[in-house]
Every structure is written in C-alpha cells, then in structure tokens.
Amino acid sequence: MTNIGMADVFRISPMIILFLSSLIPITIKVIRGNNEQAPAATLFQGLGGLFASAILLATVYTLLGGGAQSTAFARAIVIDGITLWVGLIALMGAAGALLLMHDNPATNGDQFSELVFLTLSSALGMLLLVSAYDLLVVFIGLETMSLALYVMIGMSHEQKLSKESAFKYFVLGSFASALFLYGISFLFGTVQSTYIPDIIQQTANLIGTNRLFMIGIILVVLGFCFKISIAPFHAWTPDVYQGAPTPHSAFMATAVKAVSFAAFLRIISTKSLVGSESLFDFLQWLAVFTMIVGNVAALIQNNFKRMLAYSSISHSGYMLVGVITAGISDKTSFANSGVVFYLAAYSLMTLGAFAIICLMEKDENTSIQIDDMAGYAKRHPLMAFCLTLFMLSLAGVPPTVGFFGKFYLFSSAIGEGLIWLAVWGVLNSVISVYYYLRPIVVMYMKEGDAEEAALDFSATKTAILISAFFVLVLGIISGPLFALVEKAL
C-alpha cells in the first residue's frame, strides 16, 4: 500500500470541504442547545459549502489537467472531465434542492439543519461516485449518497406517503445495491480486480467465453438500471417521486440521476461494448422499452409529480441511447459529452419544473394535480412563462436547452450508425409533447383559481429564474458550453 500523501488529500479536497461544511449547521444547533438557528443562516451555510466544493473541484481539475496525475489513492479515485462536469451538475442540483427545501413546508422547520447536513452528505457521496475508478468505491459512493437520501425522505413532515416512499426506496435501493455487489464479486472472481479499466480491458475477451464474467457484468448493469430507473426496473420511481417532499424529488431527479449516469458511463465507456453483442443488443432494447414505458405511462397521469417521474424515466431512456453510443464509439466521438450535456440540460429544466410545483404547495399534505394549475397564467404570468419554458424544453422544442440536449445526444447516435435508436428517440419525444403541453393548456387555456401558497418563496423563485435563464440562454448559445465539456472528456 502506498502512503496517503498530501497529493491524495488535495485531490479529494472538494469532498473534504463538503464534509466539513456539512457539519457546521448541526454543530451550531448542538451549541445552541438543540435550538434551530434561522433557516436562512442554515441555508447559506449549506450553499456556501456546495459553492466552495464546486470551486475546489474546478481548481483541482484545472491544476491536474485531467492527465495520469489525476488519480488518487492507488488509482481508486480519478479527477477527470466526467468528475468535473457531472460533479458540478450534482452540486448545482443539490444547491437548487436546498433552495427549495428552505421554502417548502414539508422540509423547513425544526429539523432543517439536519436536512442540510444530510443533503451535503449525500452530495459528498455523489462526488465520490463520480470520481470512483474502482467498483468498490463506486459502491461506497452509491451507498453514502443513498443512505442520506432515505433518511431525508423519511424526515418529511408529511406523515403517510413520505414514509412509504422512504421505505420503498430503501428496500428497492438495497436490493439494487445487493445485485450490484453480487455482480462485483463475480467480476472480481474472473478478473481478479475491481479496478474499472482492468475490467473494461478484459470485457471483449471474456464476455463471450466466460459465463461467470457475463453474469457479473449483467448484475452490475442491472444494479445501475435500478438506480437510473430503466424500465422494467423503474417501478419505484413514480411512487418515490410522488411520495417524497417535492424538493427531495427534485434532488433525486437531477443530482442523483446525473451521478448514477456518470458512474454508468464510466463503466460502459469507450468501446467496451464492442465485441459484446448480446449486452449491446440488450441495452438497446432496454433503452427503447424505457422511452416507451415512461412516455406512455406519463400520458395518463394527473398528479404533476408522478407525471414528472414518468417523464424522468423516459429521459433515462434517451440518455441510455447516449451511453450505448459511448460504449461503441472511440475517443473522438462526442457521445460522452452528449450525455453529460443532456444531464446538465435535464437537471436545469427538471429542477425548474419541480420548483414550480413547490410554489403551489401550501402545506406538507398538498399534492398537486395538473388540473390544479388552471388559471395560473392569469395571476402569475412570469412563473407560468417559466413553466412553459421548462415544459417545452423537456419536450425538446427549440430554442431551449432541451432541444440541443437531444440534438447532441441523437447526433452522436446517428454518427455511430444507431439511427433506429435516434428515430425511436425522436418519435418518443413527440409522444411526450402531449403530456408536456398539458400543464400549459391548463394554465393558459382554462379558467380556474390556481393560486400560489401564501408563503415566502423568494429562494424557490430565485432557483426558478436562474434555471429559466439558463434554459433559454443555453438554448441559443449552447456551442461554447458543449465545446468545454467535450474538451474535458
């Protein structure tokens, strides 16, 4: 074993700072004799931690330059382009979720400091996950992230659905983790290593010849499919998203999804699917099936959050197309960057959509149906406009970031000859138009008395306006950001 030097510590400094700052609010609470400080102060401590971590992450990446120097702890951890960009997306998602939590009646209140602590711990797990270069570290990251989440959901002030949701998430999440771990043991048994590049190197050789290796790979992939809600392993998603407090749903749909995809991308990276036809075909069918299941099920939802949950499933399907493309293409292709860009785009618009739902929740037991939005545009034209923007972006209508997300994603697939997947993708986005237009129809074209809750929503509205700004601006000038992402990957 090598000694742990300052160099390693420097590489994980974004995580260290995140951990330290996560302690601040709860320590203050203990010092004050178990009395909450002002929620705004707690919020700023949390945001400060996330911000500091983001700055450090960017600094570490810039100083290391993404080369061979960028691994740490005996190559268990790597700071590369995926770490940087998806890490930033995750931190952004966490920051957005914190803003929503601050205003939401289900999450604000006497345990807000604990919530901030848990959110930051979860974000810590996320950073570990996106920088993991070893399957065991992936597992640790996944568990750190998820355990904090289980508790967060269960802590909601709402008494029934959130408990069910937390329990369901916990049981199914543990099941997925068990599958994943079981898969790792098979891989270790056949390759004698849990180091990801070693495994990828041997994939093409072993997948056709070695049954045990095949089982291991499939179990690992299935574990991921659970986490990123690929059909038919998606069943937990609608229930959990609907039952959890809305800020937490936003957190899961953005940050959790992004990092799980990043880890998946790292495993199915450059050309690892070449030569393993069966796995390649299997994943393609999963992607198509996921898009269809997500979109068709979303058509008939009335609960806004449940609709967004199914939409999130269908977007997993689109992104899986990108992951598959990355799996068969070489370094010069932009499939990786397409997925990462899509994750950023998807996080922005989904965060915004969930934030708008937050505005309508007057207490912890409210559940927002789409029809409840009737007449919203008349009273709150700006917010209605933002929601319109998010919905059109989710549907992939230009000029929004969602369009360019899909453009990059499907371009890479078409460039690698996966035209039929791209055709499935675009046809599915037409189906999705129907349910994304529904809130717009209800808001603008039906009379009603939709009203925002009588609470202070300044933090939530900040999150909405920032997301809307980027959804529109990145829809017009997405080139520079994409070039940056591509350069890093």
Add this chain to the structure above:
Amino acid sequence: MILSAVVFLPIVFALVIAFWPNKSTLKPLAFGFAIIEFLLSLGIFKYFDPATANLQMVEQYVWIERFGISYFLGIDGISLWLVLLTTFLTPIVLLGSWTSIDQKLKGFLASVFVLQTAMIGTFLAMDAIFFYLFWELSLVPMYFMIGIWGGQRRIYATIKFFIYTMIGSVLMLVAIIYMMFLTKDVVGHMSASLLDFYKLNIPFVGGQFFSLQTLLFFAFALAFAIKVPVFPFHTWLPDAHVEAPTPGSVILAGVMLKMGTYGLMRWTIPLFPEAADYWGWLFMLVGAIGIVYGALVAMVQPDIKKLVAYSSVSHMGYILLGLFAFNQFGATGGLYQMLNHGISTGALFLLVGMIYERTHSREISKYGGLAGVLPIFTICFFIITLSSIAVPMTNGFVGEFLILLGTYKADKPFAFIAVTGVVLGAVYMLWMFKKVFFGEKGELVADEHHPLHDLNSREIAVLVPMIIMVFWMGLFPNHFLDYTKASIDHLVNNKNNYELTYQPTNQSSITETQSLQVGSTGVRQ
C-alpha cells in the same frame, strides 16, 4: 444586415409589447410596429438583384463550430415574395382583429410578432439547424393563438396541430443530422449549410424504398407534406382553422401553409432530385386527389369557415402539382399560387371573421339575402370569391393557368383531374355565395333586433390592400415574376445538380469563401 433586421425586429417588438405599461395604446403601437417591419422588408428591393439566381444579401456567422452550424441568412427569388407576403399580411391581420381580440391582448400581439420572426426565419434560413429552429418555433405562438383565443374545441384542435406537425418534423431532424454527417466527406467537416447539402451526391436506387436517398427524401417530404397539408395528412387543418381566431386563420392559411410548399421547393426537390423524380407521381397523385377531395368536401360544409379551410386543401393541391411537374410553368405557377392563396384565402378568412363578429354564426343556412343589407361587404366578398376561383384578370387565374399548363406538359392525366377541380372550385364557392348573399333573407339577416351594419372604414382599409393585390397580381404578373424568374429557371434547368452560390461580401467569414471555391469547382458531377 437587412435580413437579420427583418427576421429579428419582430422579436424585439414582441419584447417591447410584453413590457409596455399602457394597455390602451397597445393596438396602435403593434400596428405601427407591423408597418415599420413591412417598410423595412420593402428595403430588401433596394439591394435585390433580380437578374441573378445566386443567393443574395448573405449573412453567415459561425454558431456551433463543432457541428458546422452557422447563423446563415440569404434570399433569392424563391423566398423573396414569401417574406414580403408575411410582412404584408401582418399589419392587415392586426388591423383586422382590432375589435375581435380583447382578452389578453398583450399575449396575443406578442405571439403575432414571435410568429412573424419564426415564419420569416424559416424562409430565409440557409442552415439546416437554423431552419429547423424557426420551423419548430413557429408552432409555439400558433399553438397559443389557437388555444387561448380560439373557439369551442380549441384545445383539441391546438394539440392536434402541434403534435401532427411535430411528428413530421422530428423525422426531418434525424434526416438533417444524418446529412450533416454526410457532408463530412464532401466538404471535409460537418456542416449544416444548405449549400453544402446541395453538393451531396446521395446514392439512389430506384424501386427500393429502403435506400438512402429515398428514405431521406421521405423524411423531409413528410415534414413538409404535413405542413402543406397534403391529402391524407390534412385532417389537422380544418380543425385548426375552424377553432382558430380570425387572425390565426389568416396567418395559418396565408403564410404557415406556404412553409410546407416552400420547404418542398427549397429543400426536398433540389436535395433529392432522383428520388423526387422517381416518386414525383405519388405527389402529383396526392395533389390531384387533394384538389378534388378538398373541393368535394368543401361543397357539403354547413360552416363557411370550414368551407374555406377545405378550399385550402384543394388549392394547396395545385401548388403540389405545379412543384412536381418539374418545368418552368409548373414551378412558376406553384410559387405564384403560394402568394395568391395567401392573398385570397387570407382575405376570405378576414371576410368570414367580419361577418362572424356581427352575427356570431358561421352557418351558411342561417344567412341569405346579405347582398341587400351589406352592399360593400358583398362587393368585397365577390371580388375575393372570383380570385379564389381563378377568374381571368384576378391573381388566381395566373397561378392556376401556369400550373395546369405545366402539369399538362408533364403528365396529362393529372392535368385533366386538376381541371375538374377548377370547375368544382367554382361550384362550391359560387354555391356558397348564392346561399349567403342572395335569395330569401335568412334568420340572422332578417333579425330586426340586431340590424347588421355594413363595413366600417377600418374594415374597408383592411380589405382594400388585399383587393388591390388581387388585381395587381392578376393584371401585371410580370411585376412579380420578373424577380423570381432567374431563381426558378436555375432550379428547373439544373434540377439534377442544383447548387446555390453567392458573392462573398465584406461581412462574410472565411468559411464562406471556402464553400464558394468548392462550389465553383463543382464537386458534384
């Protein structure tokens, strides 16, 4: 710079309107803006050279370098009049809806201007992705226009409109992306420029549906065919027209349908000449079916607006015939008919809107004897009716005659079917005219409690420019066709290796000169 100004000025107007504090001055303000935009678009003539088929007033800037996507605007004889049609109709539409739109006025006016940008952009964009952006953007304001200010079944109609159009266009997006990868081999880097697309030589296998050019051809053609709409895909149109408010119908019929035929003319036919040749019969067939079918269905409509909507299906069939005749007459007639249809059907929808404002009914059976009550209205309606059924001296005659001539030269049977359509067109329009304006006074006309008032000066001001255009275009077609001749000759004569070039100006970037060089050496043989 003028093209950028013409495209993006309406968006600026829309923003100003969205933040305009004073509600009572909104209408004059918007009308003034629309007039400014129209005058600005007239400025195009100052720089436009009718003698060349080249792309003119080109503006090209790199937008997304990695994919060769550029901000690329240019104009030639094919797009010139369509842009003018758009800017001409917008002030008329605003004036025409002066009293009919009162609810949520700001949103309405902003939608009109956003829509104007999207439509003009569609006609001027010479980069595939840039084009697609405008193409899709045009759906959003129209979606709101029908959905918010529309009639009873507006929500059904607007969602149908949106999804129908989107199905076609997403497949076109896949085809566009595929062609961007194809350009890599021809120009050396990925490019979304239409001019680079023209240089592609896509392999064509006759008789095989699953061959490259055929598939790409149908991906593009489907998107445009739905927008036109071509016969089996037309069902969204009557719904959208009937439910849309008058200004929405006018813009939809006047300009948005032309986006489809323009797309066929600019993109589908020159990009995939062999496939267009091979499958041309199919489009002529559905065009001919559309002519007869639209006319027959229009004949039995009890609702005036629905009748006009189905007449659109019929008229768009002519344009399709003209475009796929592949000769000078057909193409010129097709382009001319696009403008005619914009004027005459636009005016018809305005007239229907005016009478609807008075009686709140569009049922033909409730009218009758209007001629005695509303003489000015009757005269205007009659002139537009004549234009719509293509009586000589009106604009419709020139377009239809050229199309029939072209079709006759290309494929006689279709010309015979189309001529039947001319007769049927006269039948349903005159029939409707007779029932509404002559005979016994209908229940709405005879209603003593609600006497009908003839057109006021605002409404006359709306119609006069349209009527002037009807005669101007009917009597002096060369005033218009002189500008399109060079481009159409170029399109028809070089059908199988169509290319567009342009003179780089001072503003042009390096990539332009490169593409010009490649163009002049003639990669495509």
